[in-house]
Amino acid sequence: MEAHEHPDFEQEKERLAYTKAYIQAVLEQAEKNRSDFQGNIKEALVELDHLDSSLSWVNILANASMLEMTQRNLRQLSYVQDRPYFSRIDFTPDGSEKEKLYIGKTSLYRKDNQQPIIVDWRSPIANLYYEGQIGRVSYEANGETYTGDLSEKRQYVIDKGELQEIRDIDITARDEMLQESLTTNADHRLKDIVSTIQEEQNRIIRADMDRPLIVQGVAGSGKTTIALHRVAFFIYTLAESFKPEQMMIIAPNRLFLDYISDVLPELGVDEVQQTTFPDFVQQTIGAKLRFANRDEKLTQLLAQQNQVSSQWTEWVASYKGSLTFMQVLDRYLQDVIDEMVPKGDLTLERFTIYSEQDIKHWFFDEYTYLPPYRRIEKMKNVLKKQAKRKADEKIAQVSDVYDEKIEKVIYGIRDETQRRQKVTTLSNKKDEHIERLKNEAKKMLTTYFKQVKKHKVLDIYYDLMTDIEKLKTYGAVNDEEAKALAMSVQEKKAKTSVQLEDAAPLLYIHHRLYGVEEEKAPKYLVIDEAQDYNSFEFAVLKGICNSEKWTILGDLTQGIHSYRGTKTWQQLMDDVFPNAEYATLTQSYRTTVEIMTEANNMLERSEAEGYLLAQPVVRHDERPSYEIANTNQDFAVKVRDILALQGDTYQSFAIIGKTDQECDKIAKRLKEDDIEIPVLSDQDEEFNEQCVIVPSYLAKGLEFDVVVIATVDESYSENELDTKLLYVAMTRALHRLFFISFGDMSGMLGQLFKQTGQ
Numbered sequence: 001m002e003a004h005e006h007p008d009f010e011q012e013k014e015r016l017a018y019t020k021a022y023i024q025a026v027l028e029q030a031e032k033n034r035s036d037f038q039g040n041i042k043e044a045l046v047e048l049d050h051l052d053s054s055l056s057w058v059n060i061l062a063n064a065s066m067l068e069m070t071q072r073n074l075r076q077l078s079y080v081q082d083r084p085y086f087s088r089i090d091f092t093p094d095g096s097e098k099e100k101l102y103i104g105k106t107s108l109y110r111k112d113n114q115q116p117i118i119v120d121w122r123s124p125i126a127n128l129y130y131e132g133q134i135g136r137v138s139y140e141a142n143g144e145t146y147t148g149d150l151s152e153k154r155q156y157v158i159d160k161g162e163l164q165e166i167r168d169i170d171i172t173a174r175d176e177m178l179q180e181s182l183t184t185n186a187d188h189r190l191k192d193i194v195s196t197i198q199e200e201q202n203r204i205i206r207a208d209m210d211r212p213l214i215v216q217g218v219a220g221s222g223k224t225t226i227a228l229h230r231v232a233f234f235i236y237t238l239a240e241s242f243k244p245e246q247m248m249i250i251a252p253n254r255l256f257l258d259y260i261s262d263v264l265p266e267l268g269v270d271e272v273q274q275t276t277f278p279d280f281v282q283q284t285i286g287a288k289l290r291f292a293n294r295d296e297k298l299t300q301l302l303a304q305q306n307q308v309s310s311q312w313t314e315w316v317a318s319y320k321g322s323l324t325f326m327q328v329l330d331r332y333l334q335d336v337i338d339e340m341v342p343k344g345d346l347t348l349e350r351f352t353i354y355s356e357q358d359i360k361h362w363f364f365d366e367y368t369y370l371p372p373y374r375r376i377e378k379m380k381n382v383l384k385k386q387a388k389r390k391a392d393e394k395i396a397q398v399s400d401v402y403d404e405k406i407e408k409v410i411y412g413i414r415d416e417t418q419r420r421q422k423v424t425t426l427s428n429k430k431d432e433h434i435e436r437l438k439n440e441a442k443k444m445l446t447t448y449f450k451q452v453k454k455h456k457v458l459d460i461y462y463d464l465m466t467d468i469e470k471l472k473t474y475g476a477v478n479d480e481e482a483k484a485l486a487m488s489v490q491e492k493k494a495k496t497s498v499q500l501e502d503a504a505p506l507l508y509i510h511h512r513l514y515g516v517e518e519e520k521a522p523k524y525l526v527i528d529e530a531q532d533y534n535s536f537e538f539a540v541l542k543g544i545c546n547s548e549k550w551t552i553l554g555d556l557t558q559g560i561h562s563y564r565g566t567k568t569w570q571q572l573m574d575d576v577f578p579n580a581e582y583a584t585l586t587q588s589y590r591t592t593v594e595i596m597t598e599a600n601n602m603l604e605r606s607e608a609e610g611y612l613l614a615q616p617v618v619r620h621d622e623r624p625s626y627e628i629a630n631t632n633q634d635f636a637v638k639v640r641d642i643l644a645l646q647g648d649t650y651q652s653f654a655i656i657g658k659t660d661q662e663c664d665k666i667a668k669r670l671k672e673d674d675i676e677i678p679v680l681s682d683q684d685e686e687f688n689e690q691c692v693i694v695p696s697y698l699a700k701g702l703e704f705d706v707v708v709i710a711t712v713d714e715s716y717s718e719n720e721l722d723t724k725l726l727y728v729a730m731t732r733a734l735h736r737l738f739f740i741s742f743g744d745m746s747g748m749l750g751q752l753f754k755q756t757g758q
């Protein structure tokens with residue numbers, strides 16, 4: 001209802017004006033505080049030289065932390081200034097007065113009495129807005145249950161600080177707000193959904209933070225969106241104890257990171273680490289690796305479809321992604337580690353400072369809590385002092401022996417000249433010997449530990465992978481399989497780049513031999529598009545992070561990398577996360593009923609198995625349309641007609657081709673008719689164009705108002721991989737979907753087209 005028609009309009013208007021004024025006052029105060037803190041820091045820095053410096057440092061640190069807090073508050077409040085809250089609940093706790101709670105993206109309290117002006121959407125009581133029905137309700141906070149009556153749930157549409165609509169919600173009104181939010185067009189980037197989070201999504205956002213959570217969600221069910229809201233929830237709930245740098249979001253590519261970049265500051269989570277798996281591996285190992293991109297392998301598979309070579313490509317990728325391969329590396333690394341320990345005693349001339357047995361004891365028993373190379377460092381450090389002491393003892397012994405000899409000469413030789421000569425010779429010998437020993441003692445440890453070769457991770461891996469006999473011994477594979485494995489790295493070694501499937505093994509070797517410092521290992525992980533990762537990748541990350549605080553989200557139906565990725569979530573639980581909680585999302589919020597029905601229909605006709613059909617939120621637009629182009633010009637005309645739809649309703653457009661090559665062909669054909677549209681590649685880190693050409697695999701995770709699935713040379717057949725690619729492409733559309741085929745519709749599209757009778 002229009003705000004002014006609502007009976008409470010005046011009160012609500014007043015409340016909004018009061019809230020805005022309060023925010024303004026807080027912002028002004030914060031601005032002033034900021035300059036005060038900055039001033040204090042400056043002053044402390046000046047005084048640092050002549051005052052007690054420790055006091056000044058305390059002063060600087062205190063002011064810096066206040067400054068940071070103030071700046072964070074300032075940022076958050078300035079974000080919400082135009083729309084301070086989106087809903088209100090009236091809650092009467094048992095035995096207490098009714099409270100009107102206004103819910104927004106950040107909390108705000110009156111300074112004088114600590115009464116809430118805005119309640120944060122992540123707070124325990126705000127859960128009543130997302131889950132509670134009018135009537136008796138309860139919520140949990142700090143391990144306690146609070147009960148009471150919920151008498152009102154109200155939503156507001158506030159635009160640029162003005163109250164536009166007020167809705168008292170029952171189930172239908174809530175739907176209205178969701179509908180409205182879904183009909184708006186896709187920007188280039190994801191947006192926050194705090195005001196329309198649905199019950200099934202809310203449960204995932206607020207699920208137990210200490211257990212791994214695996215979410216299977218259909219296309220468009222909000223996985224990416226709620227993953228980011230869950231991060232915001234973590235930050236709020238863990239508050240002081242949470243360090244944003246301990247949280248890491250792993251995304252499929254950099255384009256995707258750009259796609260989520262707008263929503264992060266809105267939700268106040270922009271300080272968390274965001275990376276891709278290859279980038280994380282690269283950064284952790286510290287070596288300059290050039291990873292062939294994930295999709296190169298996919299392109300190769302698409303090109304080799306149904307050939308024997310593709311079976312080998314798949315076999316190698318799935319072997320390298322398995323826990324069996326991890327065990328192979330374990331056996332191999334054990335031998336590498338056994339060889340690592342220095343041979344022989346640590347000696348100083350003929351003296352044994354430490355026996356080989358002692359050294360082995362430290363390496364294999366005492367310091368096994370450290371990775372081998374760190375063990376060696378530790379041993380060097382510990383031995384430094386002890387070995388010096390022992391060496392000094394030995395040197396003293398040698399010195400005593402000489403002194404004894406000299407004494408004997410002094411008392412034993414009568415002739416003075418002879419005696420003096422002998423004493424001088426012995427003294428010189430002694431000095432020389434002691435000098436030599438001292439010098440040797442200085443270098444003793446370094447020389448001894450020089451035996452420990454610093455192997456490069458890449459070399460260790462290649463030593464195994466290019467040696468057929470080693471592969472057969474450690475890997476228990478047959479001759480043919482060993483050759484296929486060796487071939488898979490040889491091709492790349494020549495180009496000094498590595499395959500993505502080698503990333504986890506390399507990271508594992510690094511972790512086993514060198515370890516990853518605790519500060520560099522994230523404690524909270526969010527992995528989106530998780531179906532594309534394999535058990536080995538999950539296991540190695542889990543080993544490094546040594547934590548169970550994982551949120552894993554994916555959709556097996558979109559598992560276009562399933563030859564190497566996760567085939568069932570159960571397998572992932574069995575292999576790596578036995579303690580995981582599992583949740584599903586079946587409602588799709590992105591696409592219209594018409595598009596989702598067509599995508600589901602396509603899945604049912606395909607050869608794919610085990611897919612999960614999505615249920616669209618009821619929202620309608622036109623049915624997908626099929627067009628055949630016979631000439632270049634015809635193709636261009638059809639594309640032009642679609643692009644002409646661009647306006648307020650439809651803003652973002654994507655033409656999706658099956659592969660990179662197909663996209664290049666589409667671009668070329670359109671260019672011939674003066675339509676220039678950029679082709680996205682996985683090297684791109686962002687895009688700002690309203691219309692792009694994008695290969696199907698790269699479109700995964702993204703969304704557009706209008707999608708055109710174009711086939712020039714490459715159609716989609718019924719096999720599993722093509723079905724998944726087509727499914728991904730179809731489910732990227734928010735509102736309209738077009739198919740344009742050059743010449744007759746063939747394969748899967750041919751079947752769908754026939755069925756429509758167009």
Ligand SMILES: Nc1ncnc2c1ncn2[C@@H]1O[C@H](COP(=O)(O)OP(=O)(O)OP(=O)(O)O)[C@@H](O)[C@H]1O
Binds near residue numbers: 224703
């Ligand atoms: N509760 C909601 N309210 C409003 N919009 C929503 C809601 N949930 C999801 N959406 C919208 O649905 C669209 C799909 O969300 P998102 O991209 O997070 O889904 P996804 O499950 O990650 O999709 P996919 O796996 O297909 O990439 C986005 O535009 C998002 O804003």
